[in-house]
Amino acid sequence: MSPTSPSGRDVLRESVGGQRRDVALGSLLASGHQVGEALVPVLIGVVIDRAVTGSDTGALLLWLGVLAVVYVALALSFRFGAWAGDRSAVRSEHVLRLSLVRRVLHPGGGAEKGRLPGALATIATEDAKRVGGVNTAVMYGIAALAGILTCAVVLLRTSVLLGLVVLLGTPVLLWLGHLLSKPLEARSEAEQERAAHASAVAADLVAGLRVLKGIGGESAAVARYRTTSRDSLAATLKAARAQAFQSGMVLSLTGCLIAVVALVGGRLAAQGSISLGQLVSAVGLALFLLGPLEVLAWVNAELAQGRASAGRVAEVLAADRDVTAGGRSLPQRVRGAVRLSGVGHGGLRGVDLDVAPGELLGVVATDPAHATDLLHLLARRADPGTGTVELDGIPLRDLDPAELRTAMLVADHDADLFEGTVRGNVTAAAPEATDPEPAMTAAAVTQVAQTLPRGEDTAVGERGRSLSGGQRQRVALARALAADRPVLVVHDPTTAVDAVTEAGIAAGLREVRKGRTTILVTTSPALLSVTDRVALLDGGRVTDTAPHTDLIARHETYRAAVLS
Template identity: 65%
Template sequence: MSGRDVLRGTVRGQGRRVGVAAVLGCVHQLGEAMTPVLIGVVIDQAVAGRDGGRLVLWLVVLAVVYVCLSWSFRLGALAGERSAEEAGHVLRLAVVRRVLDARGGAESDRLSGELANVATEDAKRVGAVTMALMNGIWALAGITVSAVALLLTSVPLGLVVLLGTPVLLWLGHLLSKPLERRSEAEQDQAAGAAGVAADLVAGLRVLRGLGAQGAAVERYRRTSRVSLVATLRAARAESWQSGLVLALTGCFLALIAWVGGRLALDGSLSLGQLVSAVGLALFLVGPLETFAWVNAELAQGRASAARIAKVLGAGPAVAGGEEPVPADARGELRLSGVRLRGLDGVDLRVPAGRLTGIAVSDPALADALLDCLGREADPEAGAVELDGVSLTRVDPAALRAAVLVARHDAALFEGSLAANVVAAGEDPDGAAAGPAMAAADADEVARALPYGAGTDVGEGGRSLSGGQRQRVLLARALHAAPPVLVVHDPTTAVDAATEARIARGLGDFRRGRTTVVVTNSPALLAVTDHVVFLDGGRVGAEGTHEELARTHETYRGTVWA
């Protein structure tokens, strides 16, 4: 996908509104261009001849023209604004849909703030291209009508307009090229700064705990300074482009006025025709300035379209399977010879209906394992199976409804605590989530808040402590009740007593359903039915927590470290 594909699709999608607005705009421009012509006719036929009847008649005609051009402009501008807003909205939905696609890939090498910038600012700029296109059609219609009127008035004046306008447009297009390049650089840097800012805000509590606010501020200051330099370069390019185009436009209009004046002195033009010619020349200022604006908008739109195309055209992180998850899925997971980012030929089986703990000697192994089980990445070698069916054959969206990977650093959303636990469409008071909240000890969090489960937790759950957020996240995962639940370090930010309550609640709540707990916490591993210890990228040991803690020195050193 290219930026041109995005622009073409945007314009085609708004074809009806663009067409309506273009027709109405052309009517408006026709009325604007005819006004100085009619004034010239009034001067020649009514004022010069002192004919009161003709004067009244032509004034009525002028009034009708004014009413038509006024309403056509209003309705055309309304259709144009609607098309721009609708096009931007459609693009925002397309970007968000691609980012949320179960196959992944769009977020690769991009910060969340950068993706937000693409979905907002870039989508808005590309949507504005439809308005720019319509304004360009209006301006072209105005120039065409003016040129025809000038040709009928004076062939030399009409030829000046007809021959000079294409040259002026070509020069404006050339002058917009530097703006397009610098606009793309500006948006890239602005998106980078937004991404850094979003990450810093999300990790503000951690930064304060580490005392690293100064380093974080300095990092953002450097990124912001680079963004500022790019923005100033784009602004300078836009000002130069606009200034030069306006200067060229002024010279062009001066040429028209000079030719018209010479013709009037020669007697080739009457007083009314001279007034019409001068009026048409002054009218041309509007369309020609519009072309300068259109060139700038198109340059920025092309740059933003290229950035959107990179997101929409990003390849998937995993190949899309087509098979549904079996309705009677037992929930048995099996990894055979899996290799991925440190996993070195892992072979393990997670029995259906059991609570299995997985301890790791290296946190990177846990990330790679979670990516495989959640199918955020496919193994470089080997296979992962659910009830004997390879995950690569299953539709990723359906798979994630059956196998829920709940990471400890997942996000909470702005809204009440209950709304962050229950699914959309459920009781907003969260009454149905009571058992899950109790199992995750999140009911204690609700009791500590001023309005209970109805308390707003703020954007990203920032009004909660780290331990409170973890309990709410675990409650959300438990309430979802998937056939297979994979939980990653759900208690790293809670005290020992709370961790023990959560461990018992988790075991009781998920009894009889397949559950995997990826953690090195002794309290959690102690309530599991079976523990697999990954050491050096392979399965180093298996057994109960008590057995491994008693007989395996490396395991003991890992979980009790």
């Protein structure tokens, strides 16, 4: 999208303009089809006047041949026009989906704020499809107008009165159709919102299915989804009723216009103003008008739904970023010195903390929310309200978040795995020519591989659900270690691992990260015991820093957080 904050109109304009060649080709061929359809009743009238009335066999064969050629031409025009139109719609949908994915994955974040993953998925699929479908609607709309214009010209040549009926009646019909589409647009937007919310709730419940079963919350989850699903159904039914009403009213108005054309043509034929063939042509053209006018009614409905979906797409694309890129760059060699000075964010209040290059630091937060706030700042998903967070003396707010993440990796506790193999997941972020074996050994993934059917090449299902919780954690930790960043921040990487394996991981982690800065945000005694020192984050402030054994000896708060 070219505008930095696109509107729904910008999205539609870009969708159609980006595929203008296919839209133009499709419109031209589809218009040829409509013109050919309009000429069929005209040619039938000519056959009647020039061949049937005069019993001229030669003329009959000639005009029947012309009619056959017209049929072949309009059939080919429709086939290739529909192909061009569908291709423009699919390509536009694809481009728009890529734009949405780029925005959602942008290092600055913000697109996901206030939206569950299922809602974003619906916008990137159903809404993108509806916006792409506007290309097809534009193509068929132009073709329908070409058919109506051809019909009006022919009728004007036959009778000025007949032509004026069509030329004056069609704009009125289009205007009424546009007015009737307004309620559909509003209800279509509500329908998509409710559908997106239902998808989001379903995805949320499926992701937490094990937890729900563990706490016996299935009935509450079912009740929640049933309520959400009913709301979605009600919105869908309202949109369907609005579409049915709009289609029915436009069809009724179209029928009235056709009836007027047939009535005027019949009176002119009775008065001798037009011939029998011209009357047949006029009636045939009146019946032909039903097709393009129905198409225009469909186009109105498609545009209404497309506008509603384009508005939802534009909201995601124009979402404010959580953080913006600064103007400074990282030094060529990152030492890994991390400093927090007077940092205030969320529940954090005046946090001061220095991490020396190459240090293995533990952070124990008595409130899990404070740990999350700290991780968000280090990953630069947010900037502190007060104070600064620095890497090698450079404030993080002055760096591009994408560049920062090449030097500092924050591995979340609930990191997802990708569909692929175990080894493929470990090497997903590893530099080229990096041997992943040390990271896999340190995180005890080699033990996991020994229990799997194909070892490291065993396929991992979506989000790693084919593995147990402890196996997923070990693969995710190995992936973070294999990335080999100068600074690594890890959050509770062993909560689902047994004590013996956890002790081995602690020793392996210290060994594989030797000489590089590592911050362990955890309350695990096994992990904290291998750190150089531990910072106690209590009440939103760092209240003490010392080796793990010293803090256990002198802090009741620390003992409660770590040993309970």
